[in-house]
């Protein structure tokens with residue numbers, strides 16, 4: 374099997390998604406990703422040169438709303454799932470700028 | 471050896487759109503509310519919530535695209551821009567990648583001598599606000615701004631100097647205010663600009679390494695920040711060094727740019743179509759409606775003010791910077807045809823008082839009719855300019871009619887030669903030495919005598935007539 378996606382790329386994607394992979398998982402996902410790529414190779418055999426790219430499966434368009442204000446959640450509910458809070462703010466590990 | 475470099479600048483701006491509610495939910499966008507009090511399951515990205523697009527935000531983008539000579543996409547789609555950062559509750563930002571709403575426009579600056587091409591204009595949601603406290607091990611997040619409608623406007627790398635960068639932002643801000651899509655407040659961050667700056671040897675085809683500038687909170691900061699960065703980069707290059715591609719923060723207080731040392735992580739946003747939103751189709755009717763509602767833009771108005779009113783280019787520039795002032799000029803000019811006088815009053819007294827009181831024109835009592843009346847009173851010699859300024863200020867503050875102020879304060883100018891004659895003779899008699907000086911050829915002595923007459927008449931004498939009579943009598 375030719376590898377479409379290297380293990381390094383899988384680790385990079387995992388990092389971007391903030392997922393910590395152990396040795397076994399990194400191997401496993403690399404193998405699975407490559408299997409998926411193979412499936413797509415199969416689909417690529419179809420000639421789609423005359424088909425417009427599909428951005429959405431629904432044919433609907435312009436689902437828009439009026440610019441009007443509706444009530445927001447009470448601050449306590451907004452913060453209910455926060456791991457940590459401080460004076461009405463979400464508190465997160467310090468971000469260096 | 472000092473090499474000659476060409477400065478290459480591209481500008482990315484983010485403008486908060488003037489909508490009452492956020493882009494995908496009904497939460498209010500009002501500035502200055504309690505932290506996290508304007509949030510809901512949609513803008514917090516709770517599972518199961520679905521975004522629904524604000525029509526007004528799309529209207530604003532179409533209007534801007536038209537004002538900046540862009541092609542409006544007849545079919546536009548939205549995309550997820552993926553990245554982890556605490557200001558983004560969903561870990562992706564709904565934005566546009568392919569098929570942005572506006573493309574391939576331009577904006578002319580520096581009296582139309584320079585054309586800056588616009589690459590794209592798109593609609594996206596804003597992020598929350600991070601608050602860092604010195605010495606604390608945590609950062610605080612306020613999501614009130616998260617999910618608000620934001621417009622991104624990107625230029626081609628056509629800007630060639632700090633002056634042009636400042637001129638571009640000045641003109642763009644003016645347009646955004648004219649068309650009412652953004653309040654243009656750079657201090658509060660409703661208009662944010664990020665120039666990217668690189669240098670290359672004059673004549674070179676390849677671009678140099680670019681540095682992006684952040685934290686620019688005023689037009690002055692655009693000019694200073696870019697100028698500093700140009701200087702810094704040319705110094706590095708002249709010493710044989712290489713510029714590092716990075717983001718730098720403008721430090722206003724110290725007048726320098728500082729490396730932000732963000733993590734070495736190439737932007738890898740993995741854009742893909744946002745399946746929660748269907749495409750936006752702009753048909754002819756929608757486009758025409760937006761085009762018809764477009765007001766006269768600053769540049770067209772400047773040209774009209776010069777051509778129709780014979781104003782100097784400088785006046786036309788000052789008067790058209792804000793739509794409100796330009797509208798006011800037009801209204802006064804419809805009544806009073808002494809256009810240069812109208813311009814002088816607006817640029818002088820009106821702007822002075824607006825600055826002093828911090829009010830907008832509509833918050834004051836000044837009206838086109840009042841200014842036209844004051845100009846007419848001066849023109850027919852009923853009051854002198856000094857009194858007119860006092861009348862202007864009182865009308866501005868209280869709304870009292872100029873003619874009433876003139877009558878109540880006894881300001882009527884004395885232009886009657888017979889009435890002035892006696893006073894002038896008294897002044898000459900009391901200052902015979904000065905009068906002799908004048909007769910001996912000392913022109914400056916006349917000014918003193920005019921001053922004495924003005925003093926005697928508590929400033930109400932018509933200076934031109936006093937001058938004339940003094941010369942006759944001497």
Ligand SMILES: [Zn+2]
Nearest residue numbers: 495497510513
């Ligand atoms: Zn919301």
